[in-house]
Amino acid sequence: MDGAYNTCIMDATQPDTVADWHETAFDLTRGIAAYCGCSLVGGLAKVIARHPQADVGNAFNHKQVACKLWARDKLYESCGGRFANIWIVGGWYGVLAAMFFDDPRFDIDAIDSIDIDPGVAEVAATLNDRWKDRFRAATADMYGLDYAGGAPDLVINTSCEHIADLRGWLGLLPSGTRVLLQSNDYFSEPTHIACVASLDEFEKLAGLRQIAFSGELPMKKYTRFMLIGTV
Structure with a gap:
């Protein structure tokens, strides 16, 4: 019972696995751009936000x-x-x-x-x-x-x-x-x-x-x- 309970607690604290990828990628690239001051990465963040259909991964x-x-x-x-x-x-x-x-x-x-x-x-x-x-x-x-x-x-x-x-x-x-x-x-x-x-x-x-x-x-x-x- 303890094992099952612990599993439930762990699952409840994990990030939502179906969270929108584009929102996460936008936040990540925007943060990296702010950290390194890179205009190219900042542009990539804008692409992810404005053009979700773009194959930026490729x-x-x-x-x-x-x-x-x-x-x-x-x-x-x-x-x-x-x-x-x-x-x-x-x-x-x-x-x-x-x-x-x-x-x-x-x-x-x-x-x-x-x-x-x-x-x-x-x-x-x-x-x-x-x-x-x-x-x-x-x-x-x-x-x-x-x-x-x-x-x-x-x-x-x-x-x-x-x-x-x-x-x-x-x-x-x-x-x-x-x-x-x-x-x-x-x-x-x-x-x-x-x-x-x-x-x-x-x-x-x-x-x-x-x-x-x-x-x-x-x-x-x-x-x-x-x-x-x-x-």
């Missing part, structure tokens, strides 16, 4: 973050931190843009995060609200963009495994445009229609005129490949 998982940190650090090492206008195609929720803005090493006038999915622009704008004077989320097909007229000094595509014709897309960019490209060898993912088996294959596929950085980042289930250079 967007901010450790693999996604690791690949973006790698891109940010290698870009700084290869090209410095001063940019007038960066276009990120396939920008999704604008996480990479927020990571650039949050890094004091970078001096960027504007970042355009462009994605064909009309459901992500509002989320990206919320995440980057702290930098709304320098950030724009647009819904567009990257094949229909005016790269010459827009004149970005850096174009980023971290989802080349989703592009059936990488060379065809790169051919739309004016000669001399700087690019940062990522792909992987995760062939078992159905949405990855253009994976590459090696870094060498990625270099040949991209056919860049000049390469400032070429490297790979081993992950648990795949290897991420990255190129930084000019078309």
Whole structure:
């Protein structure tokens, strides 16, 4: 009887296991943002509160973050931190843009995060609200963009495994445009229609005129490949 009674007392004092996850996550991220003074985490708290449908668990998982940190650090090492206008195609929720803005090493006038999915622009704008004077989320097909007229000094595509014709897309960019490209060898993912088996294959596929950085980042289930250079 004592054992049963003690169990009842313990269960009564446990947190409600069906409490709203979003409310808990919002409180947690808001608290972390206040503690560390991080605008990016503060933006994430706003996303959780305003966009409960957003797949932030996937967007901010450790693999996604690791690949973006790698891109940010290698870009700084290869090209410095001063940019007038960066276009990120396939920008999704604008996480990479927020990571650039949050890094004091970078001096960027504007970042355009462009994605064909009309459901992500509002989320990206919320995440980057702290930098709304320098950030724009647009819904567009990257094949229909005016790269010459827009004149970005850096174009980023971290989802080349989703592009059936990488060379065809790169051919739309004016000669001399700087690019940062990522792909992987995760062939078992159905949405990855253009994976590459090696870094060498990625270099040949991209056919860049000049390469400032070429490297790979081993992950648990795949290897991420990255190129930084000019078309």
